[in-house]
Amino acid sequence: MTRPREQAGGLAALIERAGGIAHLLPAIEIEDVPDLEPILALIDGLERFDLAIFVSPSAVAKAMNLIRHRRGDRAWPSGLRIAAIGRGSRRALEQHGFDAIIAPADHADSEALLGLPALSSVAGRQIVIFRGEGGRELLGDALRERGAEVVYAECYRRTRPHIDCAPLLAAWAGGTVHAVTVSSGDGLANLYDMLGTRGQQWLRGTPLFVPHARHLDAAEQLGIREVVVAGAADEDVTAALVAYFAAAK
Numbered sequence: 001m002t003r004p005r006e007q008a009g010g011l012a013a014l015i016e017r018a019g020g021i022a023h024l025l026p027a028i029e030i031e032d033v034p035d036l037e038p039i040l041a042l043i044d045g046l047e048r049f050d051l052a053i054f055v056s057p058s059a060v061a062k063a064m065n066l067i068r069h070r071r072g073d074r075a076w077p078s079g080l081r082i083a084a085i086g087r088g089s090r091r092a093l094e095q096h097g098f099d100a101i102i103a104p105a106d107h108a109d110s111e112a113l114l115g116l117p118a119l120s121s122v123a124g125r126q127i128v129i130f131r132g133e134g135g136r137e138l139l140g141d142a143l144r145e146r147g148a149e150v151v152y153a154e155c156y157r158r159t160r161p162h163i164d165c166a167p168l169l170a171a172w173a174g175g176t177v178h179a180v181t182v183s184s185g186d187g188l189a190n191l192y193d194m195l196g197t198r199g200q201q202w203l204r205g206t207p208l209f210v211p212h213a214r215h216l217d218a219a220e221q222l223g224i225r226e227v228v229v230a231g232a233a234d235e236d237v238t239a240a241l242v243a244y245f246a247a248a249k
Contacts, residue, residue: 002027002191003183007057007088011181014238023177025168027191028184029161030058033133033154036066042128042153043070046077050125051102053083053113053139059130060084060092062155085113087233108232109212110139123147133157160190165199172202179244181209181230181237185218192222209240 001008001015005026012022033039043066046052054060067075082101084090086108090101102119104112113119125148129140133154140150171177180203182188188210195203204223210216211232219227230240 011234027187055131057092
């Protein structure tokens with residue numbers, strides 16, 4: 001498992017409940033953006049927006065922390081609707097007390113969110129998208145094409161962790177790593193760089209479970225021979241793992 005450490009617990013628990021062993025090697029670290037002034041300015045003016053979209057659980061965690069500290073008792077404008085890319089972000093918002101969240105029931109990507117009726121007629125609407133630095137542009141571009149005014153609130157950045165890969169490499173050498181899961185293209189690239197030459201060879205020969213078909217090309221370019229599109233939600237990844245190994249028996 002290569003998710004950021006703070007997001008790995010749910011998937012690890014599901015894997016172990018299904019009888020597997022979860023080896024954790026976070027390949028992405030979530031950090032604050034170095035300059036908070038742009039997002040704080042947006043937070044101060046939340047009342048002008050009609051819709052706020054959160055693209056990940058990290059966006060929820062970082063943004064809500066800033067909002068609470070910045071706005072205090074007026075934390076969330078009553079008329080500001082809220083949306084999430086997928087189930088993980090929706091659950092994170094529910095933990096902060098939100099309901100009536102616009103989110104796709106299946107799939108966890110911009111395409112699925114854009115397909116919902118609530119986002120079909122947004123001409124003239126003011127929309128803020130909470131995300132990390134340098135995320136995909138598809139969501140914002142599509143909403144602008146539909147006539148919305150869109151701004152990005154970048155509230156975190158992704159970096160490559162400096163951690164010891166030796167325990168994972170030892171597990172691989174001992175034959176106890178049977179699959180690898182990644183949650184993003186950045187995570188896959190970081191993992192490949194972190195593993196070194198020997199680990200990269202093992203990675204190429206190990207089934208890789210990715211959240212979306214758009215990651216297939218990146219995996220192929222790294223020489224990974226078997227890639228399974230599992231979806232992004234914890235439950236989807238676990239189900240894909242269980243189905244894969246059941247079929248392999």
